[in-house]
Amino acid sequence: MFFQLLMSFAASSGFGIMFNVPKNSIIQCGFTGMIGWLIYISFVGQKVDAVPASFIASFFVALISHIFAKWYKTPVIVFIVGGIIPLVPGGLAYDAMRHFVINDYYTAIQLAAKVLLVAGAIAIGIVFSEVFNQIYKRIRMAKIRQ
Amino acid sequence: MISDRSGEGMTKSMTMQEIEIREVCLLAGKIMLESGAETYRVEDTMVRIATSYGVESAESYVTPTAIIFTIEGEHPTKTKMIRIMNRGTDLNKIAMVNNISREIHSGKWSVREAYQLLKEIEKSNVSYPIWIQILAATIASACFVIMFNGRWDDFLPAFFAGGIGYSWFLYIDRFVHIRFFSEFSASLFIALSAVGFVYFGFGVEIDKIVIGSVMPLVPGLLITNAIRDLMAGHLVSGLTKGAEAVLTAFAIGSGVAVILVLFS
Numbered sequence: 001m002f003f004q005l006l007m008s009f010a011a012s013s014g015f016g017i018m019f020n021v022p023k024n025s026i027i028q029c030g031f032t033g034m035i036g037w038l039i040y041i042s043f044v045g046q047k048v049d050a051v052p053a054s055f056i057a058s059f060f061v062a063l064i065s066h067i068f069a070k071w072y073k074t075p076v077i078v079f080i081v082g083g084i085i086p087l088v089p090g091g092l093a094y095d096a097m098r099h100f101v102i103n104d105y106y107t108a109i110q111l112a113a114k115v116l117l118v119a120g121a122i123a124i125g126i127v128f129s130e131v132f133n134q135i136y137k138r139i140r141m142a143k144i145r146q
Numbered sequence: 147m148i149s150d151r152s153g154e155g156m157t158k159s160m161t162m163q164e165i166e167i168r169e170v171c172l173l174a175g176k177i178m179l180e181s182g183a184e185t186y187r188v189e190d191t192m193v194r195i196a197t198s199y200g201v202e203s204a205e206s207y208v209t210p211t212a213i214i215f216t217i218e219g220e221h222p223t224k225t226k227m228i229r230i231m232n233r234g235t236d237l238n239k240i241a242m243v244n245n246i247s248r249e250i251h252s253g254k255w256s257v258r259e260a261y262q263l264l265k266e267i268e269k270s271n272v273s274y275p276i277w278i279q280i281l282a283a284t285i286a287s288a289c290f291v292i293m294f295n296g297r298w299d300d301f302l303p304a305f306f307a308g309g310i311g312y313s314w315f316l317y318i319d320r321f322v323h324i325r326f327f328s329e330f331s332a333s334l335f336i337a338l339s340a341v342g343f344v345y346f347g348f349g350v351e352i353d354k355i356v357i358g359s360v361m362p363l364v365p366g367l368l369i370t371n372a373i374r375d376l377m378a379g380h381l382v383s384g385l386t387k388g389a390e391a392v393l394t395a396f397a398i399g400s401g402v403a404v405i406l407v408l409f410s
Contacts, residue, residue: 007289011361014286018362019182019235020273037293075244077184078237090364091294091357097399098353101406123373 008037008086016082028068029082036061037086050114051121054087058125061087066133080126089118161221166257167199168217168224173264175206175213176228177243181236185209185375185383191247195260198251210386233390238272276316283312283362290361296354303340303349308359311336315363326397333360333401341409356402365394 012033016026036057043053065079096111171192178188185208192215196204203218210233216225243264250260273279287308291300315332322328340355349355368391376384 003292007292011286011289011293014282014289015362016237017274017282018279018286019237020239021237022241025241073245073248074241075183075187075237077187078241081235081237084370086293088364088370090290090361093364093395094353094357094360094399094402097395097403098406100399101403119369120373123370123377126370126374127377 004041005034005038009034012037012082012085015085019081021078021082022074025068025072025074025078028072028079032061032064032068032079032083033086035064036083040087050089050092051117054089054118055121055125057087058084058122059129062126062129063132066129084122084126087118087122089115092118161219161224163257164201164217164219164221164224166261167196167201168215168226170199170257170261170264171195171204171206171217172213172215172226172228173261173268174243174247175208175215176230177264177268178240179208179210179213179230180232180234181239181243182234183240184371185380186378188213191243195247195250198247198253199257209382210390236273239267242267242272279316280309280313284309286362287312287359289358291354291358294354294357296358297350299350300354300358303343304355304358307336307339307343307355308362310339311359312362326393329363329394329397330401332363333398334404336360337402337405341405360398360402363394363398365391368394 009030013026013030015033016029021029039060040053040057043056044050061083062076062080065076065083068074068079069076092111093115096108096115099105099108099111174195175188175192178191179185183191188208189206192206192208192213193204196217201217201219205216205218207214210230212227212229214225214227216223246255246260246263246267249255255263274282284305288301288305291304292298296304311332314335315328318331319325319328336359337352337356340349340352340359343349343355344352368387372384372387372391374384375381375387378384
């Protein structure tokens, strides 16, 4: 578990550097990625399917990213990019491709469908989190006006 | 382009002012889009800059390959389109333009100052040194092996295979302007080195090494952004990005496939 967290932190920070995030955001990128991966593997460890697990993890990744974006006055995409990288179904996509290559189309299509679902779940998690954030902002604005 | 000639007469200066505002907005949009910002954010920022300078109505239409921007004034509507040829990911530039836009909103910069600042951002190269980028890619590759429940034996092989692949990708991408080829050849090298490492007893599972090492090339971000754009109602951008992502995935997959077919 400890190594999983360490690795996800390093991988997310590494991707942050590859995507050229500002220097003072690298640590935060790693942190969001680590939290996302922690949530994901906790759910998958409880025999939850990868799709809902990715959804929940990416929801929290985006939530933390919104908080960081507000704190550090940096666009939210900077943190989301690093945060979702561990969740991206790269391994699944590879497996799908591999089965295509050996003419095992049944398995390949199944895996490809799974890739699309997981990618969709990640995106839906981010969108939900954005909606959540907007509603929160509206409510706060309304309170301030009162 | 912005001319330094101040307008003669009221109408002319008004027109000049509007054209200058348009140029600032377009430049900001161009930098953001080329750095991989979401299309809706680009549209939003451009319109926001325009309204900060007191333009009554501005419209922007952004797709991943072009920006069309219109400023509506008393005089004939001013519209301009620019093409976006290069798309990469440079989050630092997005953050910098975002800062400028924020400062414009608070009234810190005049139109001309903002244009100068944006020009400097466009020219500047704020990316990390190449060796740091490659190091980051190698570390990420190695870490992914462990995250995907691989063995520690495959940690170092993935470290080197990922490094070889990413270095090659960065190197060839400068000469060949066909993304597909860069990605294809990079994943070819990754699979080749993975097979080679395992053959010589350095590393155990080819699959795990390859998965970890291709992660720096995988278009996970593009796929997710594409679906996000689709859900936000930006259908054109969503489909364009989706096509780009599928093409990249295809390039990586076929590169690996060639080697696997040859050596298995």
